[in-house]
Amino acid sequence: MKQVLHIFAKDVRRFWPEILISLAITAAFARIYPQTWLAAEAVSAGEAAYAFQSQMDKLAATLVVLVPVSWFLLITRVVHAESLVGDKQFWITRPYDWRKLLAAKLLFVAAFVYLPFSCAELALLAEGGFRPFAYLPELLLLLVLISVLVVPLFTLAALTKNFARMTMTLLGVLACVAGAGFATTLDDSPSVTTPYSDRYTVPLILLVCGSAIVVQYARRKVWLARSLLLALPLVGGIVVLAAYALPDSSVDSAYPEARADAHGVMDFPALLSYAAASKNPVSVHSGSKDGLIGVQIAIRVEGVAPAVRIGACPGRVCTIACFCRELMKRGLISG
Amino acid sequence: MTNAISTDHLSKQFGRNSALEDVSFSVAEGTIYALVGANGAGKTTLIKLLMNILAPTAGRATVLGMDVAELQGEKFNRIGYVSENQEMAEWATVGGMLDYFRPFYPQWDRELEARLVRQFDLPLKRRLKQLSRGMRMKAALVSSLAYRPALLVLDEPLSGLDPFVRDELIEGLREQARETTIVLSSHDLAEIESFATHVGFIEQGRMLFSEEMAGLMGRFRAVTVSGIAAGVHVSEGYPSAWLNAELVDGMLRFAHSDYQGLASEAELRAILPQASEVQFEEMPLRAIFLAIAKASRLRKIAIRDGVAA
Numbered sequence: 235m236k237q238v239l240h241i242f243a244k245d246v247r248r249f250w251p252e253i254l255i256s257l258a259i260t261a262a263f264a265r266i267y268p269q270t271w272l273a274a275e276a277v278s279a280g281e282a283a284y285a286f287q288s289q290m291d292k293l294a295a296t297l298v299v300l301v302p303v304s305w306f307l308l309i310t311r312v313v314h315a316e317s318l319v320g321d322k323q324f325w326i327t328r329p330y331d332w333r334k335l336l337a338a339k340l341l342f343v344a345a346f347v348y349l350p351f352s353c354a355e356l357a358l359l360a361e362g363g364f365r366p367f368a369y370l371p372e373l374l375l376l377l378v379l380i381s382v383l384v385v386p387l388f389t390l391a392a393l394t395k396n397f398a399r400m401t402m403t404l405l406g407v408l409a410c411v412a413g414a415g416f417a418t419t420l421d422d423s424p425s426v427t428t429p430y431s432d433r434y435t436v437p438l439i440l441l442v443c444g445s446a447i448v449v450q451y452a453r454r455k456v457w458l459a460r461s462l463l464l465a466l467p468l469v470g471g472i473v474v475l476a477a478y479a480l481p482d483s484s485v486d487s488a489y490p491e492a493r494a495d496a497h498g499v500m501d502f503p504a505l506l507s508y509a510a511a512s513k514n515p516v517s518v519h520s521g522s523k524d525g526l527i528g529v530q531i532a533i534r535v536e537g538v539a540p541a542v543r544i545g546a547c548p549g550r551v552c553t554i555a556c557f558c559r560e561l562m563k564r565g566l567i568s569g
Numbered sequence: 570m571t572n573a574i575s576t577d578h579l580s581k582q583f584g585r586n587s588a589l590e591d592v593s594f595s596v597a598e599g600t601i602y603a604l605v606g607a608n609g610a611g612k613t614t615l616i617k618l619l620m621n622i623l624a625p626t627a628g629r630a631t632v633l634g635m636d637v638a639e640l641q642g643e644k645f646n647r648i649g650y651v652s653e654n655q656e657m658a659e660w661a662t663v664g665g666m667l668d669y670f671r672p673f674y675p676q677w678d679r680e681l682e683a684r685l686v687r688q689f690d691l692p693l694k695r696r697l698k699q700l701s702r703g704m705r706m707k708a709a710l711v712s713s714l715a716y717r718p719a720l721l722v723l724d725e726p727l728s729g730l731d732p733f734v735r736d737e738l739i740e741g742l743r744e745q746a747r748e749t750t751i752v753l754s755s756h757d758l759a760e761i762e763s764f765a766t767h768v769g770f771i772e773q774g775r776m777l778f779s780e781e782m783a784g785l786m787g788r789f790r791a792v793t794v795s796g797i798a799a800g801v802h803v804s805e806g807y808p809s810a811w812l813n814a815e816l817v818d819g820m821l822r823f824a825h826s827d828y829q830g831l832a833s834e835a836e837l838r839a840i841l842p843q844a845s846e847v848q849f850e851e852m853p854l855r856a857i858f859l860a861i862a863k864a865s866r867l868r869k870i871a872i873r874d875g876v877a878a
Contacts, residue, residue, distance in 0.1 A: 237673070240673075322655055327622070328645055328670065329642055332641070
């Protein structure tokens with residue numbers, strides 16, 4: 235522990251300007267962001283108030299981008315302080331224990347990324363009129379979700395030698411992600427959300443990136459850690475393909491159909507109704523390459539029972555058909 | 570005497586290039602061992618293998634009785650490593666760097682640190698990145714000597730330094746040598762000669778020999794033989810210990826690599842009965858290595874030509 239704190243203290247002394255910048259950005263985010271909630275009031279409060287509100291909105295949007303940028307700066311600098319790539323670093327022939335070095339770096343990230351962000355979120359909850367400490371489980375979940383950004387940043391820093399290489403690598407990764415996202419928009423055919431993908435994507439990313447970090451700190455074998463990281467999109471692709479190839483039973487278990495009771499009445503955990511009054515209650519999309527027709531039906535959801543989550547399942551024709559039949563049976567829709 | 574370092578058929582390849590081939594040698598505790606060879610001979614690769622900075626392709630090595638593959642973390646408590654190519658804690662001042670390293674070593678001697686800082690005249694408040702190369706090497710040396718390591722490994726510590734700084738460093742090392750085994754690599758032979766007790770010569774990734782300095786200096790002699798008649802050709806049948814024999818103006822010159830006093834003179838007179846005068850002169854280390862390197866190169870050319878023929 236002594237060595238962990240010693241390395242941590244050295245990093246704090248060395249990177250205090252970066253820490254201050256990051257804290258200032260996070261504090262500004264917590265202070266400015268609630269202003270965006272007043273947009274509706276500003277419209278009715280006059281032109282000057284509206285102009286001020288617009289400026290606040292732009293500033294808040296900028297801060298939303300600057301917060302992760304400041305994390306990128308902090309994480310990159312602190313990991314590169316004891317770079318893991320190369321064979322000329324001063325620390326590799328000193329009595330550094332890799333576990334303690336890694337612990338010191340994680341402590342730094344916890345102290346100057348997670349802790350300030352948690353404080354900002356608690357401040358936002360308080361500003362929104364909520365009791366902040368009543369939502370600690372949700373806050374923890376949020377911290378897990380920001381780990382999807384923080385942990386890969388840490389991993390890339392552990393696999394690059396300097397700030398310039400880290401920046402280029404990150405830009406490359408972002409370009410690949412943007413390219414993949416754009417490619418999916420080119421295909422307008424209906425799609426099914428891969429069963430369990432929402433449940434396993436985050437753990438998979440954290441597991442693979444975490445493993446790459448541990449391998450790199452323990453062995454400093456860059457090729458091994460990079461291979462591990464490159465396996466992530468490969469594994470993801472295989473999982474998606476496997477999900478499409480799975481027998482219907484797996485899809486059914488992921489998206490179970492509602493069952494009728496002994497009296498033939500469906501026991502829905504929520505009240506769903508056809509939203510006939512909506513602007514566009516039913517829309518049909520045709521013209522896809524494979525001749526499929528997409529149908530979008532507006533559904534109103536209300537009275538959700540406690541501990542029930544309502545999820546959408548686009549493209550599951552039989553599910554939609556069953557659901558429509560049930561709606562018709564109850565007289566909620568006709569035809 | 571136990572060995573501080575021992576290697577067993579150590580080899581390292583980078584892709585298809587062999588940087589080190591089948592190197593077996595040992596360094597006894599308490600010695601100052603100089604690893605010499607031309608630039609690119611494999612000295613730095615060998616040192617990096619010994620410090621577990623690189624992993625060997627084949628063979629094994631032990632340092633202070635530990636397998637080098639396990640050399641990491643607190644095992645570096647007893648080992649100091651200074652390299653001309655090593656990155657340093659550039660962001661720190663000299664004093665800040667020493668303050669930072671001190672808690673890593675339980676046996677750090679603050680008095681020795683203060684004495685070395687005074688001896689090397691180091692400015693404690695100056696940042697390392699503002700220091701000259703010589704000053705940086707001195708700062709690195711202080712940070713590696715202050716914990717009284719059992720083994721100090723130095724990779725080209727003296728190259729490019731002005732003579733004054735070089736002498737200061739050598740003096741510092743000499744004082745430390747009483748309690749520390751020192752291994753240093755260099756291609757500057759003159760300065761090694763003055764204080765190394767043992768020497769190993771690497772050429773093109775191979776250790777040509779590894780022995781005590783006194784023994785090496787004792788067995789090499791520059792030989793000049795006069796009275797050889799014109800028209801006599803340098804024979805390929807000369808003993809293999811006669812290196813780089815050449816005949817100029819009736820004088821045969823060569824380096825004798827296994828000088829045995831009167832026995833060597835008697836052998837020479839038996840092979841060259843026409844010799845009128847024979848001189849055996851001591852050779853400086855530089856001349857010895859030049860002779861070995863030249864002989865090695867000539868041998869390779871001969872083998873290559875033989876294969877081609």
